[in-house]
Amino acid sequence: MQNRTTIAAIATPPGRGGVGVIRLSGPKSYEIAEALTQKKLDKARYAGFRKFYDANHEVMDEGLAICFPNPHSFTGEDVVELQGHGGPVIQNALLGRLFELGAIAAKAGEFSMRAFENGKLDLVQAEAIADLIDATSQAAARSAVRSLQGAFSTKVNAVLEQLIHLRLHVEAAIDFPEEEIDFLADGKILNLLDGVAISVTAVQQSARQGQLLREGLQVVIAGKPNAGKSSLLNALAGIERAIVTDIAGTTRDVLHEKITLNGLPITLTDTAGLRETGDIVEKEGIRRAIKEIEQADLLLLVYDLSQGEDPLALAQEYFADHIEPKRLMLIGNKCDLTGKSAEILDYQGFRHISVSAKQETGVQSLIDAITAHAGFQPEEDTFIARTRHLDAMKRTQEYLAEAREQLVVYNAGELVAESLRLAQNALGEITGDFSADDLLGKIFGSFCIGK
Ligand SMILES: Nc1nc2c(ncn2[C@@H]2O[C@H](COP(=O)(O)OP(=O)(O)OP(=O)(O)O)[C@@H](O)[C@H]2O)c(=O)[nH]1
Numbered sequence: 001m002q003n004r005t006t007i008a009a010i011a012t013p014p015g016r017g018g019v020g021v022i023r024l025s026g027p028k029s030y031e032i033a034e035a036l037t038q039k040k041l042d043k044a045r046y047a048g049f050r051k052f053y054d055a056n057h058e059v060m061d062e063g064l065a066i067c068f069p070n071p072h073s074f075t076g077e078d079v080v081e082l083q084g085h086g087g088p089v090i091q092n093a094l095l096g097r098l099f100e101l102g103a104i105a106a107k108a109g110e111f112s113m114r115a116f117e118n119g120k121l122d123l124v125q126a127e128a129i130a131d132l133i134d135a136t137s138q139a140a141a142r143s144a145v146r147s148l149q150g151a152f153s154t155k156v157n158a159v160l161e162q163l164i165h166l167r168l169h170v171e172a173a174i175d176f177p178e179e180e181i182d183f184l185a186d187g188k189i190l191n192l193l194d195g196v197a198i199s200v201t202a203v204q205q206s207a208r209q210g211q212l213l214r215e216g217l218q219v220v221i222a223g224k225p226n227a228g229k230s231s232l233l234n235a236l237a238g239i240e241r242a243i244v245t246d247i248a249g250t251t252r253d254v255l256h257e258k259i260t261l262n263g264l265p266i267t268l269t270d271t272a273g274l275r276e277t278g279d280i281v282e283k284e285g286i287r288r289a290i291k292e293i294e295q296a297d298l299l300l301l302v303y304d305l306s307q308g309e310d311p312l313a314l315a316q317e318y319f320a321d322h323i324e325p326k327r328l329m330l331i332g333n334k335c336d337l338t339g340k341s342a343e344i345l346d347y348q349g350f351r352h353i354s355v356s357a358k359q360e361t362g363v364q365s366l367i368d369a370i371t372a373h374a375g376f377q378p379e380e381d382t383f384i385a386r387t388r389h390l391d392a393m394k395r396t397q398e399y400l401a402e403a404r405e406q407l408v409v410y411n412a413g414e415l416v417a418e419s420l421r422l423a424q425n426a427l428g429e430i431t432g433d434f435s436a437d438d439l440l441g442k443i444f445g446s447f448c449i450g451k
């Protein structure tokens with residue numbers, strides 16, 4: 001904590017407000033704040049009314065100064081909060097004065113990074129702060145708070161302990177070569193190993209809910225011109241967002257609409273109808289549509305039921321590489337024209353739903369099918385999670401599977417030990433036990449300044 005710079009940043013959002021807060025953190029925080037106010041700070045965590053002076057001893061602003069001595073502060077360093085008035089000009093002038101007095105500008109996420117380095121937060125908790133600030137729904141905010149309070153970290157740490165316990169057994173077996181084979185073969189290590197894998201799976205399942213809640217699902221609507229794609233987007237969004245006409249080729253640009261279906265955040269994308277065309281504008285629209293199709297979590301292939309087409313043949317034609325039941329749902333539209341009712345069925349292993357986008361029949365069934373398809377079932381205790389966490393758990397499982405193979409097939413103690421070490425590193429990345437500096441830089445760099 002010694003020999004570090006003292007950083008400063010405006011902590012409140014830019015703009016005008018009754019109060020604007022500037023935060024200082026680092027060894028010279030007190031010295032700088034006392035130079036600014038030309039007075040000693042009050043005792044720890046007491047708000048002292050102060051004048052803030054410029055270099056010519058003119059009053060720039062007045063407000064409160066509060067100090068938080070290390071280690072009992074957000075960053076774990078000496079922190080001072082200066083609460084002046086919330087206008088961009090005055091706040092920037094105050095910040096400029098702090099720089100003159102020796103503070104340097106905090107980089108994005110640097111306060112949180114220091115809190116992490118000083119053991120005030122683990123990585124999951126630091127990320128949860130960013131997620132809480134960025135939450136777009138009550139449910140996301142609640143689960144971010146749960147992660148912040150350690151709900152996720154506790155689960156990860158419990159699995160880490162299980163894994164360390166297992167590693168100790170394996171290392172002990174290796175240390176006694178005469179008995180190694182027996183040790184490895186007596187089933188105890190295999191049991192422990194399977195126990196760890198089961199625990200990781202359980203955490204993966206909960207984390208998947210949190211990740212869906214945070215990152216949502218990218219759903220792309222695609223199909224022939226006039227199939228009713230834009231009508232479907234409007235029906236799902238509940239507003240007349242996209243232009244609907246009976247002219248084939250109405251939609252040309254890609255259109256994104258953020259909606260929430262059954263609590264699941266979704267980015268719904270409407271695209272240009274897919275067909276051969278000589279029109280250069282439409283051609284560009286189709287090129288963009290294909291790009292969206294490639295990136296979708298879920299594709300809704302909309303087709304016109306009254307045309308008697310085979311939707312799977314269409315899917316094959318439009319997105320051959322992307323037709324797998326996990327990513328594709330077939331939507332038979334205009335069921336009102338066929339006299340059939342809206343229904344859900346299985347079409348050669350694919351979900352098939354008939355709807356009438358125009359009359360809005362079958363839309364709720366479609367919504368339920370989309371959220372069920374994503375496996376979204378948030379529970380009371382869902383915590384926020386990120387793709388990064390799921391990736392780390394996936395790698396953990398891969399190393400565990402490797403360890404299992406080396407144990408069961410080859411009885412190779414050293415290799416089991418090495419795979420388990422890698423599994424522990426992968427899992428430890430989640431909370432930051434084992435994280436490369438570039439990963440940390442990437443995570444904290446995505447936070448906003450002053451956080
Ligand atoms: N009868 C009936 N007509 C529909 C239905 N859904 C859409 N339509 C009509 O079909 C026509 C085309 O609808 P759009 O939603 O613009 O179709 P699109 O797939 O977006 O077409 P492009 O943007 O040209 O690719 C319009 O006249 C709609 O009113 C439906 O469920 N039933």
Ligand SMILES: [Mg+2]
Nearest residue numbers: 229230250251
């Ligand atoms: Mg359209």
